[in-house]
Amino acid sequence: xxxxxxxxxxxxxxxxxxxxxxxxxxxxxxxxxxxxxxxxxxxxxxxxxxxxxxxxxxxxxxxxxxxxxxxxxxxxxxxxxxxxxxxxxxxxxxxxxxxxxxxxxxxxxxxxxxxxxxxxxxxxxxxxxxxxxxxxxxxxxxxxxxxxxxxxxxxxxxxxxxxxxxxxxxxxxxxxxxxxxxxxxxxxxxxxxxxxxxxxxxxxxxxxxxxxxxxxxxxxxxxxxxxxxxxxxxxxxxxxxxxxxxxxxxxxxxxxxxxxxxxxxxxxxxxxxxxxxxxxxxxxxxxxxxxxxxxxxxxxxxxxxxxxxxxxxxxxx
Amino acid sequence: xxxxxxxxxxxxxxxxxxxxxxxxxxxxxxxxxxxxxxxxxxxxxxxxxxxxxxxxxxxxxxxxxxxxxxxxxxxxxxxxxxxxxxxxxxxxxxxxxxxxxxxxxxxxxxxxxxxxxxxxxxxxxxxxxxxxxxxxxxxxxxxxxxxxxxxxxxxxxxxxxxxxxxxxxxxxxxxxxxxxxxxxxxxxxxxxxxxxxxxxxxxxxxxxxxxxxxxxxxxxxxxxxxxxxxxxxxxxxxxxxxxxxxxxxxxxxxxxxxxx
Numbered sequence: 009x010x011x012x013x014x015x016x017x018x019x020x021x022x023x024x025x026x027x028x029x030x031x032x033x034x035x036x037x038x039x040x041x042x043x044x045x046x047x048x049x050x051x052x053x054x055x056x057x058x059x060x061x062x063x064x065x066x067x068x069x070x071x072x073x074x075x076x077x078x079x080x081x082x083x084x085x086x087x088x089x090x091x092x093x094x095x096x097x098x099x100x101x102x103x104x105x106x107x108x109x110x111x112x113x114x115x116x117x118x119x120x121x122x123x124x125x126x127x128x129x130x131x132x133x134x135x136x137x138x139x140x141x142x143x144x145x146x147x148x149x150x151x152x153x154x155x156x157x158x159x160x161x162x163x164x165x166x167x168x169x170x171x172x173x174x175x176x177x178x179x180x181x182x183x184x185x186x187x188x189x190x191x192x193x194x195x196x197x198x199x200x201x202x203x204x205x206x207x208x209x210x211x212x213x214x215x216x217x218x219x220x221x222x223x224x225x226x227x228x229x230x231x232x233x234x235x236x237x238x239x240x241x242x243x244x245x246x247x248x249x250x251x252x253x254x255x256x257x258x259x260x261x262x263x264x265x266x267x268x269x270x271x272x273x274x275x276x277x278x279x280x281x282x283x284x285x286x287x288x289x290x291x292x293x294x295x296x297x298x299x300x301x302x303x304x305x306x307x308x309x310x311x312x313x314x315x316x317x318x319x320x321x322x323x324x325x
Numbered sequence: 326x327x328x329x330x331x332x333x334x335x336x337x338x339x340x341x342x343x344x345x346x347x348x349x350x351x352x353x354x355x356x357x358x359x360x361x362x363x364x365x366x367x368x369x370x371x372x373x374x375x376x377x378x379x380x381x382x383x384x385x386x387x388x389x390x391x392x393x394x395x396x397x398x399x400x401x402x403x404x405x406x407x408x409x410x411x412x413x414x415x416x417x418x419x420x421x422x423x424x425x426x427x428x429x430x431x432x433x434x435x436x437x438x439x440x441x442x443x444x445x446x447x448x449x450x451x452x453x454x455x456x457x458x459x460x461x462x463x464x465x466x467x468x469x470x471x472x473x474x475x476x477x478x479x480x481x482x483x484x485x486x487x488x489x490x491x492x493x494x495x496x497x498x499x500x501x502x503x504x505x506x507x508x509x510x511x512x513x514x515x516x517x518x519x520x521x522x523x524x525x526x527x528x529x530x531x532x533x534x535x536x537x538x539x540x541x542x543x544x545x546x547x548x549x550x551x552x553x554x555x556x557x558x559x560x561x562x563x564x565x566x567x568x569x570x571x572x573x574x575x576x577x578x579x580x581x582x583x584x585x
Contacts, residue, residue, distance in 0.1 A: 195437055217396030217543055218412050220440045277389055277534035280550040280560040298554040
């Protein structure tokens with residue numbers, strides 16, 4: 009699987025956007041163009057404190073000379089953001105992985121962009137793109153606790169020249185009736201892009217529970233599944249057909265096979281009943297079930313939960 | 326051994342919300358009234374009206390596969406055949422499932438929600454004399470079994486794991502208390518009474534990934550079957566029972582096994 013390239017970049021500018029949010033600009037020290045990115049992308053970097061963190065790019069995707077991020081100081085965090093604030097000065101070098109994107113802007117008749125707090129970062133880049141491209145119908149909803157905690161206020165307002173922005177501060181209008189449900193009702197082709205604190209993400213998830221998944225785009229940097237198991241992509245070769253199936257990090261083997269119209273036998277979908285058991289032919293398995301014994305694991309495999317540590321495994325599935 | 330019935334529920338539409346019952350006439354060999362008698366089957370389920378063979382649960386739109394179903398609050402009114410679905414308190418569907426045009430709208434609702442378009446559109450299924458229970462694939466007896474949860478067993482699991490586990494994750498018909506935790510798993514083939522009805526425990530209920538879904542948030546957040554396996558060496562919670570002789574049961578009724 010392709011490994012993201014890393015770049016040695018220099019901090020070319022930094023400024024406080026609010027008391028807690030610091031903007032950093034990265035450039036190539038030789039002045040070369042940086043790998044291109046699309047609005048909604050993020051870069052991953054190793055903070056001075058050692059923690060690996062991802063940050064959304066706020067600048068316009070057409071800029072090839074710089075990456076701009078905004079980092080909110082999290083006093084309760086594990087030190088990633090505080091080491092950035094404290095130690096990254098103009099001239100500091102940083103190892104930065106080239107951009108990835110989970111929030112690609114797709115064709116849509118209408119966009120609703122929702123930002124909570126520092127979640128404005130990818131939303132700003134997306135709104136810059138939509139404005140530049142003259143998209144006729146998009147609305148930005150920017151929610152922060154107070155006006156002085158609002159980064160990029162001027163940029164957002166200047167991008168939303170058709171009155172297509174709603175700004176709300178929860179602390180300043182405790183009686184103010186703000187209801188997300190006024191903005192999110194029934195699926196109608198609108199694509200929603202959203203980023204913000206957990207509570208906002210959960211509220212939007214709940215309101216869009218009946219919406220098609222392909223119209224919802226969000227970045228959630230936690231990266232861990234509900235059962236706490238992280239995953240890498242790998243391939244499965246089907247013994248009978250010799251076909252190779254790509255298993256992405258966010259799908260199980262059974263989910264991928266079903267997506268191809270194949271219906272392997274299964275029941276619990278959680279690695280406890282053994283119904284989906286298949287023969288393991290080759291490759292290095294990552295057994296995650298609770299039903300096979302150690303000796304059975306030499307020969308068998310539970311595809312509803314298990315994965316692979318090698319690039320490829322062959323199953324009689 | 327005497328306990329008490331706490332709550333009774335049925336689930337008219339497979340995969341959709343529990344509906345509370347206060348008064349259930351149990352009939353011999355039959356499941357809870359109007360339980361899992363309607364459902365939305367996948368396009369390739371093999372369902373057709375009058376089908377006599379059971380359909381595996383994954384051929385329906387079910388919580389096992391689609392946790393978002395838990396985020397819909399639905400209510401089916403038997404007397405009017407009206408199904409109402411709400412999201413966060415706002416109505417998103419209402420229709421009479423006896424009217425073809427309303428059925429088409431319901432199918433369209435789920436078709437949009439799960440992006441099952443064209444030939445993949447779900448099919449509204451009515452079970453007729455059968456019911457679309459998970460256990461239907463085992464036998465007719467199991468198809469018509471009632472499902473029970475011993476709340477003491479649930480509390481024991483909560484104690485061992487340090488987690489708060491909503492009993493509604495298990496989508497049972499009968500929730501009771503007052504028996505020792507997990508005692509019911511050792512009493513398969515025993516007869517017992519609820520009020521004036523007589524039943525027999527016939528099978529331990531092996532749990533699936535539907536129980537991972539938090540009914541309040543519609544997120545998979547607790548790996549219940551795996552936790553059961555890790556703590557108890559099996560993934561059973563709750564039991565199925567068949568009704569031997571009829572009676573009307575209600576919350577507050579005594580659930581009793583003689584001589585235990």
